[in-house]
Amino acid sequence: MAKITINLERYLFERELAINYLMYDYAKQEALIPEGKVTMLSSNDGPYFPSPGRFYFYNQDGELYLMDKPVEEFEEKLPKLLAKLPASLTFDVEDLGGTIALVKQAQEKGFSINGYHQKLVDTWDVIDPISLSEHTFKKIELGEKLDPMSYFTASQDEKRLTLVDSSGNRLLRESDEKKTRFALENSYFEVVDSMGRCQLKQIPLEDLAAVLYSLLNGMTVSxxxxxxxxxxxxxxxxxxxxxxxxxxxxxxxxRKIESLSDLNELDKLPLDREYQEYYDEYSYWLVEECIRISRSIDWCNGLTSCFCCIE
Known part of the structure; x- marks a missing residue:
């Protein structure tokens, strides 16, 4: 590795850059064959075996410069990156043409694929998940969605806003980690059927091809x-x-997706200020490392399973 004569930790801090080193244990690979025991939905309980770690290099806005690189390649590229940062990696997708081909196949089956982007409005830490779950389930029983911003009362608490219910229970507090968390502000997609019903939503681009391929090859929406x-x-x-x-x-x-140019135009789409449409979600984070460890948890399609471990 080329010699670096700077204080790397200070250099990264001043430029709001960060390096992650991730290590995973993998189970033994098993082939997928027709009528075999192993399917795409099978779980694997091990045994697991360690694998070499991988490096990620990114800024505090979540823009990636290197991802999933072994130590040899990382050591080779890091000095050059420190000298001059390239354009960030917008998507971890190698074959956008293949993705568009699957989009067209889905259209032939009666589906429409729409794309959009999102911008973070605010972030809140859940202080009392049990009370929040009770309010959420009551709304679900009524066939309604709980909107914490309008349902609860805001009060000032240690220079941060806190949302409280009618009994005075403190439920959510404005997060002080907003700047260091990854904001999921990339492009996302939805799959709409021939009746105009949204069947799948919040699909990141890196999963779009796999989602469409699975849907076209017999997997149910569920x-x-x-x-x-x-x-x-x-x-x-x-x-x-x-x-x-x-x-x-x-x-x-x-925007309806029909070509590569449609994908490239998603970042330029204006925010929907007329209807003030918001997307809200829950997710779990490791506090000390400020790392997100769960997928997005929808208010209805997963919040129940999310809260059942808490009670």
Whole structure:
């Protein structure tokens, strides 16, 4: 590795850059064959074997400069990156042409694919998840959605806003970690059927091809959600180590995807200020490392399983 004569930690801090080193244990690979025991939805309980770690290099806005690189390649490229940062990696997708081909196949089956982007509005830490779950489930029983911003009362608490219910329970507090958390402000997609009903939503670009391929090859909407979109099952111990976070995003106007040019134009779509449409979600974060460890948890399609570990 080329010699670096700077204080790397200070250099990264001053430029709001960061390096992550991730290590995973992998189970033995098993082939997918027709009529075989292993399917795309099979779980694997191990045994697991360690693998070499991988490096990620990014800024505090979540823009990636290097991702999933082994140590040899990282050591080779880091000095050059420190000298002059290249354009960030917008998407971790190698074959956008293949994605568009799948979009066209989905259109032949009666589906429409719409794209949009979102911008973070605010972030809230959940102080009392049990009370919040009770309010949420009451709304679900009425066939309604709980909007914490309008349902609860805001009060000032240690220079941060806190949302309280009618009994005075403090439920959510404005997060002080907003600047250091990754804001999920990339492009997302939805799949609409021939009747105009949205079947799948909040699909990141890196998962769009896999979602469409699975849908076109016989997987049900429910199975696709479980595979790519629904939150992971978490144990009580995992939940207790994490902080439940509530985020709100402004949503842009939506654009029907038919070509590569449509994908390239998504970032330019104006935010939908006429209807003030928001997308809100819950997710779990490791507090100390400020790392998101769960997929997005929708207010209805997963919030129940999310809270069941807490009670």
């Amino acid at each position: 199975e696709v959600k479980d595979m790519f979109l629904n939150p992971y099952n978490m144990t009580r111990d995992q939940v207790e180590e994490c902080l439940l976070v509530y985020d709100r995003y402004s949503i842009s106007e939506k």
